[in-house]
Amino acid sequence: MTPTSGGRDALDRDALDTEQRRQFLESGYLVLPGLVPEPLGARLVPEVDRWVDDGLRARSIAACTDPARYGPPPLLELELPAHGELLTHPALLRTLSHLMGPSFVFHHLHSDRQAPGIPGKSWHHDCEPNDRSDPSLLMIHALHYLGGLDEKVGSLAVLPGSHRRTVGKTAFAHHGTAELPGEVVIDRLSAGSTVLLNSALFHTRRPAPEGPGRPRYFIDASYCQVGARWRPVKPYWRQMLARARELGLAAGQWPELFAERHFTEYTRTV
Numbered sequence: 001m002t003p004t005s006g007g008r009d010a011l012d013r014d015a016l017d018t019e020q021r022r023q024f025l026e027s028g029y030l031v032l033p034g035l036v037p038e039p040l041g042a043r044l045v046p047e048v049d050r051w052v053d054d055g056l057r058a059r060s061i062a063a064c065t066d067p068a069r070y071g072p073p074p075l076l077e078l079e080l081p082a083h084g085e086l087l088t089h090p091a092l093l094r095t096l097s098h099l100m101g102p103s104f105v106f107h108h109l110h111s112d113r114q115a116p117g118i119p120g121k122s123w124h125h126d127c128e129p130n131d132r133s134d135p136s137l138l139m140i141h142a143l144h145y146l147g148g149l150d151e152k153v154g155s156l157a158v159l160p161g162s163h164r165r166t167v168g169k170t171a172f173a174h175h176g177t178a179e180l181p182g183e184v185v186i187d188r189l190s191a192g193s194t195v196l197l198n199s200a201l202f203h204t205r206r207p208a209p210e211g212p213g214r215p216r217y218f219i220d221a222s223y224c225q226v227g228a229r230w231r232p233v234k235p236y237w238r239q240m241l242a243r244a245r246e247l248g249l250a251a252g253q254w255p256e257l258f259a260e261r262h263f264t265e266y267t268r269t270v
């Protein structure tokens with residue numbers, strides 16, 4: 001690459017990043033087609049199958065539902081090699097750093113294979129509070145669709161701008177998955193695409209139209225901007241962060257990514 005073309009590419013990249021950040025801050029979401037490389041996606045799919053078929057997902061849910069009875073799960077999502085790689089995928093972390101700044105912390109990871117015909121999920125948001133009650137600090141969910149989205153999988157609908165409202169997670173739940181004024185429907189995504197959401201943005205999962213359908217391979221990971229302490233959603237969050245550090249997932253480039261000091265104590269919520 002010549003210096004001239006390199007300079008041009010850098011300018012184009014900067015312009016794209018600036019536009020992406022503007023769009024994200026205004027609308028609350030950003031679509032990143034094909035962010036997950038095909039080889040990584042091919043390794044993730046069998047890990048999701050194992051997570052579901054071996055009862056590991058159910059065990060993880062039980063550990064959160066009744067931690068006193070079940071204790072920490074025998075395996076964490078981030079201990080699955082490809083899941084750990086996705087969690088710290090360089091292209092993802094670079095984009096997050098452009099949106100949140102260079103210091104942010106991993107919050108949690110969920111992985112699922114949603115069966116064809118599964119009901120939709122009502123309108124909701126997923127933002128957790130921080131101990132400063134500071135809405136300017138960002139929490140971002142990265143929604144990874146390993147097989148993409150189409151008429152056989154279903155769609156994601158988002159309500160642009162709704163992240164600016166300070167209301168509870170289920171404030172719009174009475175609408176179910178119904179169409180709302182101003183919504184944007186994301187129903188065509190290539191395999192390995194990612195949707196970044198401001199975690200306070202209202203969104204809904206809609207089922208596929210009637211037909212044979214196919215499973216929705218779905219992984220979501222959330223990250224928080226540093227500057228306050230965030231409420232964790234998993235009782236074994238310390239073990240999760242410690243294991244990530246033991247595995248060297250941050251590789252020294254993101255020193256705050258698995259730091260415990262950015263969290264309050266766990267409090268179970270209904």
